Structures are given as C-alpha cells and as structure tokens.
Amino acid sequence: MDTQRPPLALTMGEPAGIGGEIAAKAWSVLRQEGPAFFFLGDPALLPGVPHRRIASPAEAAAVFPEAVPVLPLDLPAPVTPGRPDARNAAPVIAAIEQAVALARSGAAGGVVTNPIQKSVLTAAGFRHPGHTEFLAELAPGEGPPVMLLAAAGLRAVPVTIHQSLRSAIARLDAALICRIARATAAGLRRDFGIAAPRLALAGLNPHAGEDGTMGTEDRDIIAPAIATLRAEGIDARGPFPADTLFTPHARAGYDVALGMYHDQALIPVKTLDMAGGVNVTLNLAVVRTSPDHGTALDIAGQNRADPGSLIAALRLAAQLADHRRNQAA
Numbered sequence: 001m002d003t004q005r006p007p008l009a010l011t012m013g014e015p016a017g018i019g020g021e022i023a024a025k026a027w028s029v030l031r032q033e034g035p036a037f038f039f040l041g042d043p044a045l046l047p048g049v050p051h052r053r054i055a056s057p058a059e060a061a062a063v064f065p066e067a068v069p070v071l072p073l074d075l076p077a078p079v080t081p082g083r084p085d086a087r088n089a090a091p092v093i094a095a096i097e098q099a100v101a102l103a104r105s106g107a108a109g110g111v112v113t114n115p116i117q118k119s120v121l122t123a124a125g126f127r128h129p130g131h132t133e134f135l136a137e138l139a140p141g142e143g144p145p146v147m148l149l150a151a152a153g154l155r156a157v158p159v160t161i162h163q164s165l166r167s168a169i170a171r172l173d174a175a176l177i178c179r180i181a182r183a184t185a186a187g188l189r190r191d192f193g194i195a196a197p198r199l200a201l202a203g204l205n206p207h208a209g210e211d212g213t214m215g216t217e218d219r220d221i222i223a224p225a226i227a228t229l230r231a232e233g234i235d236a237r238g239p240f241p242a243d244t245l246f247t248p249h250a251r252a253g254y255d256v257a258l259g260m261y262h263d264q265a266l267i268p269v270k271t272l273d274m275a276g277g278v279n280v281t282l283n284l285a286v287v288r289t290s291p292d293h294g295t296a297l298d299i300a301g302q303n304r305a306d307p308g309s310l311i312a313a314l315r316l317a318a319q320l321a322d323h324r325r326n327q328a329a
C-alpha cells in the first residue's frame with residue numbers, strides 16, 4: 001500500500017442505511033492493498049470489523065491494515081436500520097463538511113461520500129437537494145459542478161439533476177446545455193486525461209423529436225447548443241435518439257453521453273453496472289466520488305449490501321487524486 005498518499009475521507013452517509021456495512025466490507029477487501037481511507041462517523045455503524053479512533057488523518061495509513069481508522073462523530077439519536085431519524089441529520093452533514101475541509105487542506109486525498117437520505121435531510125432543514133449542490137458550495141470549481149456516472153463501458157452525465165421531470169424540461173435551454181457540456185469536457189481532460197473528449201448528446205423527445213413532429217426541444221434547444229459547442233472546438237454530436245444511444249455500438253463512438261434529465265443518464269449506467277458504477281463530481285476544488293446507489297433502507301442491517309460500487313468509488317477517487325497530484329508536480 002502507498003503510505004505516502006493522503007488517505008481518503010469516507011463519510012458515514014445515512015446512519016440507518018447501508019453506508020456502515022459497505023464501509024466495513026470495503027475495508028475488508030482493501031486493507032492490504034489500499035487505497036487507505038478513514039471513516040467520518042459513528043464507529044458503531046461498522047459491523048463485524050475492528051476500528052480504531054484517530055485524532056487526525058495522518059494516523060490513518062498506519063492503522064488501516066489492522067482496523068478501520070475512524071474520526072468519530074457522535075449521533076444524538078439511536079440508529080434503527082431502515083428507519084432514518086432526522087435528529088441525526090446534523091452529524092451526517094458535519095461529516096461531509098469535515099471531509100471537504102480535510103481534502104481542501106491536503107490532509108485527505110479526496111472525499112468519498114456514502115449515500116444520504118435526501119428527503120430526511122431536507123426535512124431537517126438541509127437546503128441542498130444532494131451532495132453535488134452542497135459540495136459545489138463547499139469546494140467550488142471554476143464552472144458548474146457536473147454529476148458524472150462512470151461505469152464499465154459508459155460515462156454519462158445528466159444535464160439537469162435533482163428536480164422534477166416537469167421542471168427539468170422547463171429549465172432546459174441552450175445556455176445550460178453548453179455550460180454543462182463545457183464543464184464535462186474540461187473535467188474529462190483534467191481528471192481523466194482524455195485530451196479531446198467526444199460528447200454525445202441525447203435528444204429529449206422520442207426519436208429526438210423527429211424534425212419537430214414529436215417535440216421541438218431537440219431542434220430548437222439541443223441542436224443549437226451542439227452547434228455552439230462545435231464552433232468552440234468541442235467534439236459534441238447529436239441530438240441522438242436516447243433509446244439507441246446506449247447500445248454497445250453507439251457507446252464505442254463517444255467518451256461521454258449527456259442525458260437531458262437524471263434518469264436518462266442514470267438508468268443505462270445502473271442497468272449496465274450497478275455494482276461497479278461510480279458517481280464523480282467534476283469541477284470541484286477537491287476530488288469527490290460516491291457509490292452510484294442510494295441508502296438501500298430496505299436491506300439495511302441485513303448483511304446483504306454489495307460493497308462493489310463503494311470499492312470502485314474509493315479506487316477511482318485514489319486514481320483521480322493521484323492524477324491531480326501528478327499534474328500539479
């Protein structure tokens with residue numbers, strides 16, 4: 001294991017979800033080879049594995065082969081698996097804030113977040129729809145944050161994210177598509193080393209609108225956005241009918257697909273690779289990844305959770321952090 005590399009900060013996420021279980025399972029797989037991480041949360045959430053409290057991330061690498069290093073955050077309410085309690089919202093949010101602060105200071109190599117129960121945090125007064133928006137406030141980059149889902153054989157970005165389908169369609173305009181596409185291209189160049197990323201943009205409507213006979217957004221909003229991007233030298237193509245954009249043949253022709261709304265981009269990723277897909281936020285001042293799945297309250301506390309996506313998220317965060325460090329050197 002590379003002990004020179006700063007450890008990753010892993011947040012606890014929703015305490016009543018599967019975050020603690022997959023963190024414990026991920027540690028069991030990674031403890032010898034790394035990447036090393038420390039858990040920001042209540043150590044009682046880690047079932048069946050040894051843990052050791054640490055006072056600073058600098059202690060994590062030495063502890064990691066033997067136990068999960070934990071920077072403890074106490075929970076005010078008892079945890080019942082599958083039943084989130086809004087009284088625990090404050091430390092859940094504090095874990096994210098601390099992870100970002102540690103990554104910004106260089107003490108942590110990057111931030112890996114366990115899933116939060118968004119509705120519960122919202123009910124407790126959290127005013128961000130998800131991590132992506134919160135992290136953009138804590139560690140802004142030069143442009144908008146971009147939610148990129150990276151899976152085996154597919155990268156996909158939703159142009160609009162945490163909003164109703166009705167409001168996503170109302171929100172869609174050429175300026176937004178261009179902003180997200182530019183930030184996606186810049187993120188792929190910076191973090192993934194793809195010098196000239198090929199972007200494929202999905203249409204919004206069936207058959208990409210079929211010349212305006214099945215909706216006009218493809219012709220009047222998405223096509224002009226693509227023309228603008230191409231004039232700027234970005235290899236953007238489309239709009240393509242979304243129903244055939246994710247076939248193996250189509251996927252071979254681009255580096256990233258841009259969907260116009262959340263599920264258009266996320267359904268193919270999770271269908272192809274739920275256990276290996278990773279959510280990456282591009283264009284932050286820190287590296288941030290996350291498993292592609294949510295809190296899985298229906299299986300919490302049952303030892304049934306698959307840690308694959310979290311393990312992939314930890315590995316990808318380490319790779320991205322190495323890449324940024326090498327570029328800075």
Ligand SMILES: NC(=O)C1=CN([C@@H]2O[C@H](COP(=O)(O)OP(=O)(O)OC[C@H]3O[C@@H](n4cnc5c(N)ncnc54)[C@H](O)[C@@H]3O)[C@@H](O)[C@H]2O)C=CC1
Nearest residue numbers: 114115116117118119290293294295296298299304305306
């Ligand atoms: N990054 C984040 O913080 C994310 C948070 N969420 C939140 O999670 C909550 C629940 O969302 P859902 O749509 O129900 O999605 P979900 O991913 O939590 O669950 C969907 C289905 O997949 C299963 N599943 C999920 N992860 C699994 C794993 N690692 N191993 C085995 N089975 C697994 C669940 O048991 C469930 O049947 C919501 O509050 C949502 O906002 C969802 C996605 C990402």
Ligand SMILES: NCC(=O)COP(=O)(O)O
Nearest residue numbers: 130131132133266279290
């Ligand atoms: N479905 C993906 C998702 O909701 C991830 O959101 P975020 O918490 O990473 O912003």
